[in-house]
Amino acid sequence: MLRLHDTATGVVRPLELRDPGHASMYVCGLTVNDLPHIGHGRMALVFDVIRRYLVFSGLDVHHVSNVTDIDDRIIDRAVSEGRTEPEVAAEFEGAWWEAIDALGILRPDEAPHATAYVEGMVALVTDLVARGVAYQTSTGVYLDVEKIDGYGLLARQSLDSLRSGARVEVDPEKRSPLDFALWKTAKPGEPTWDSPFGPGRPGWHTECVVMSLDLLGDGFDLHGGAVDLIFPHHENERAQAVAEGRAFARHWVHNGWVMTGTEKMSKSLANFVTIAQLLEGTDSRAYRLLALRSQYRSQMQVTPETIADATSALDRLDRLAERFSVRPQPTLATVAISSDAGDAPDLVAAEVETFRAHMDDDLDTPGALAGIFDAAGRANALGDAGDTDAARALAETVGVLSAVLGIALGGRDSVVMDEETAGLVTERDAARASREWGRADDLRDALVERGFVVEDGPNGTTLRR
RNA sequence: GGCGGCGUGGCCGAGUGGUUUAGGCAGGGGCCUGCAAAGCCCCGUACGGCGGUUCGAUUCCGCCCGCCGCCUCCA
Incomplete structure (x- = not known):
């Protein structure tokens, strides 16, 4: 049985399935506000291999990966480019699936969109407020982190140390700087949905709780993403599930960064390579x-x-x-x-x-x-x-x-030869048959010059590359 | 300030308290070949530094140096 490192416990332990024979996995997908880069590619590749290996191991796998199609940066981009948010999201979601296909990654069984789950998110936020663990301010609805048992589990830090290290700007209306937005009150010009808390849009951390539990059910097996999602994203997802009293992910898996030299690949450092750029060559x-x-x-x-x-x-x-x-x-x-x-x-x-x-x-x-x-x-x-x-x-x-592992061997296209190249090959075979080595070598040079690797086998000259 | 990770032979990258090696790429020698290419065989005797534990440490502990990440949006 597959043993995996679990972020919540900090140890490598068997992936204990909720339903024997069936594996359910939720992988945090992208916020579609820009072109996907090779770091995103690594993440998708890692979970693709987990999925393939689980199938190879004889399990039915239910793989869900979301698309976040509404957030601040999508709005910013839409505004600066004079487009609508759905247009921006559609463009980059398209680029994402193209990249996934190009990398030979299996598409998830389901790819829920945040905007399609707003109703469920509103219901969740409403319930969290009713339970007294969330509160409303002028800017939105926030989860009161102090009321969550074990907050900091995934970050592996105490509430105190998280609080002391918080770098977020002080919002006087928030009870704690760590409290995070479940619902953001609409600003002028932004896309909005109605809710009991007024028009606005959901916070990022809410969508994954709603969608994963809806599609995979309580206590699903594996929740994954890259290390940067551990805190605050996954911590905050877990906090909401805990507040709801619902069993959440049984196992947390996070992959590491892509580095170029000594730097983390990221947009802010302007050192990223898009998947499309990589695959050009x-x-x-x-x-x-x-x-x-x-x-x-x-x-x-x-x-x-x-x-x-x-x-x-x-x-x-x-x-x-x-x-x-x-x-x-x-x-x-x-x-x-x-x-x-x-x-x-x-x-x-x-x-x-x-x-x-x-x-x-x-x-x-x-x-x-x-x-x-x-x-x-x-x-x-x-x-x-x-x-x-x-x-x-x-x-x-x-x-x-x-x-x-997702690497298909033997699938290379056979070398396509134009007439002239084929002629050289035929000539070379003839020269070799009559032991005219000098001529054979000249013909090989000519073929090499055309970018081929020449190999002599029992069936005559063959070309590669 | 808090938390965590890492430093392995030219490069990438695993791993382990001690009998025999990860693996790949590059390099050297050989076999094969008309010569090559491909393939195969062999080779370089690596584990940041200083202490400690131990019969014995690259592998455990401590300190130091260097690098990276998270604590804010981020795959």
């Missing part, structure tokens, strides 16, 4: 490989060097797949496929077991990948030694396990 699978080569909780280095490194590594797996004609794997590899042992059941079983052991250990994808690369090397060695059946079985396994 990089195989999306190489970025996935790069991301999975770091443990999901640690910071990950993304530089031109690490991208090139991952690209070379991926190339090695692709060549293995091509050498042994590894079959394309289904989008979601399942347990049944893993037991397809081919002609070397022991070899395959050992690989799958190693893979599982790593993955179960807090999603140790670096270890799992080490096993995959090791198996790739052994498959090639077996092939060189003439044990084709065993080599093929191992190569197939590499293909399946890579697919569980």
Whole structure:
């Protein structure tokens, strides 16, 4: 069974499911106010792999990830660009799904929009006020953090230390600087919804509580996002659920930052690369490989060097797949496929077991990948030694396990040759057949000049890249 | 000020109290090849510094140095 680090308890522990055989996960999605960058990509990749691995482990997975389509920055952008908020949100939500698809990430089963859940949020806020844990001021409705048992659990800090470190501006109407907005009173020109507290819009932390509980039910299994969401976002979601007396996420999972050099990638530092920019010159699978080569909780280095490194590594797996004609794997590899042992059941079983052991250990994808690369090397060695059946079985396994990580091997387009290039290849084969080495080498140079890697095999000259 | 993480061989990046190595990329040597490419084999003997615990620490403890993050919107 998968063991994962749980932010609430601070330890790695088994993902104990609410309903055996069924896993429910809620991943905090994006606020669609700008283009998605590779940090967002890492986050989505991490949870995509968790999902794929759970499916591989034989579970039914219900994956929900929200879209926050109303917030301050969307409003700011709409105002400054003379557009409506829905127009802005639609544009960047489109960019988000494009990026998700381009990265080979499975779309969630459901992607609720905040604006579609305002009614539920109003009901929640109304109830929190009725319970006496929330209060209204001139600017909105706030949750009284002092009334929440265990506030600071996820931040792993006491209320006192949180309070002393608070950097928010003092709002004299708020009982504590930590109290957060459940409902924001409308300012002129802003999109508004009606409520018992007057026209306004919901605060950010409320949507996820309402949507996750509505779609996944009380006590759903896993709630995730990047580390920056731990506090205040997830802390505040939890606070609302606690105040309502409802069982919330059983397990909290957070992934680490993308770094460029020593800096965190962020918009304020203007050092971010959008996913679309990355994919202009990089195989999306190489970025996935790069991301999975770091443990999901640690910071990950993304530089031109690490991208090139991952690209070379991926190339090695692709060549293995091509050498042994590894079959394309289904989008979601399942347990049944893993037991397809081919002609070397022991070899395959050992690989799958190693893979599982790593993955179960807090999603140790670096270890799992080490096993995959090791198996790739052994498959090639077996092939060189003439044990084709065993080599093929191992190569197939590499293909399946890579697919569980979302890396589809063997899917590269075969090299498309124009007529002239094809002619050079034919000429070269003829030259080699008649042992005219000088001419063969000249023809190879000509092909290399055209950007191809030339390989001579039993069936003559083949080209790559 | 409070809380937390990290410092591993040229680079990325795992891991562990001591018998034999993560893995990848780059580099060197070899096999294979007409020569290459690809593939395979071998290699460099790494764990920030100073103390401590221990028969023995990269792995545990303390201190120091350096880096990063959260405490405000943020994936």
